[in-house]
Amino acid sequence: MDASRRPRPDGAATRARVLDAVVECILKNGYYQASSNAIARHAGVTWGTIQHQFGTREALLLAVVQDRWQRLTRHLGTAAVSGETLEERLAGVMGALETHYGSPEHLAIMQIMLDLAQSPATAESTKRAVETHAAELSQVWHPLLAKALGDAASDEDLVRYAFLTIRGYLSANAMAARLGPQPPDGAVRALLLQGIARAIREHATRTGRAPGPATGSSNSPAGG
CATH class of the missing domain: 1.10.357 (Tetracycline Repressor; domain 2)
Known part of the structure; x- marks a missing residue:
């Protein structure tokens, strides 16, 4: 399939997965070990994707x-x-x-x-x-x-x-x-x-x- 024709990821689903990943990372690794990269890995996305959705890590935590x-x-x-x-x-x-x-x-x-x-x-x-x-x-x-x-x-x-x-x-x-x-x-x-x-x-x-x-x-x- 042509890349331009591929369905775009569900933004709402990705957002929800990232928000859940933040909580899960904190509980699993501790607050100060829940780095931006760790959260991205846990959510199965790149940090660039998270930045596109939320902007900064601070904005992500507030979300x-x-x-x-x-x-x-x-x-x-x-x-x-x-x-x-x-x-x-x-x-x-x-x-x-x-x-x-x-x-x-x-x-x-x-x-x-x-x-x-x-x-x-x-x-x-x-x-x-x-x-x-x-x-x-x-x-x-x-x-x-x-x-x-x-x-x-x-x-x-x-x-x-x-x-x-x-x-x-x-x-x-x-x-x-x-x-x-x-x-x-x-x-x-x-x-x-x-x-x-x-x-x-x-x-x-x-x-x-x-x-x-x-x-x-x-x-x-x-x-x-």
Whole structure:
């Protein structure tokens, strides 16, 4: 076949493969060993192809953060939270958050964000983009917690407490799993959820905000 008649590679598929290769390289080799050439080899493309798609390595790393942010936003926006008890609904919240914060990919994304935010070589526009993602985080998880807490979700401190506690547990487990096999933690998870629920009930009693399910959202995805 004449070279000029050959079908062009699917740009979207190549882009997705490169973004995945960045995360996989970091997890396999370590952040500072995930060089531009290593990423290109892992993706099965040339560095020239990556430059054509993204421009610079910094732009590539930012694209990874943005891609995972979009995935998280879509996932949490459609996550269903149901249950008769607060503990059951909080377990649903944890399950939804676990797909991101409990995965090894989260650790790679955190390394990228920390490096882009702190490196003196990072462009100011990139730093602002990373800061924007961090600042907008509550807009993603707050509606999810509202499905579990109901009226109590109007208390920002309460929602933030629940999210940070669950995220911390999931992130810690993800880090521990990278270091070696971990024992089953079903009992610990149940105790954690019970503790969060107890704290929410006590705080809600003092403030008069009942921790019930959000009206119309306990059994159906948001927006569906």
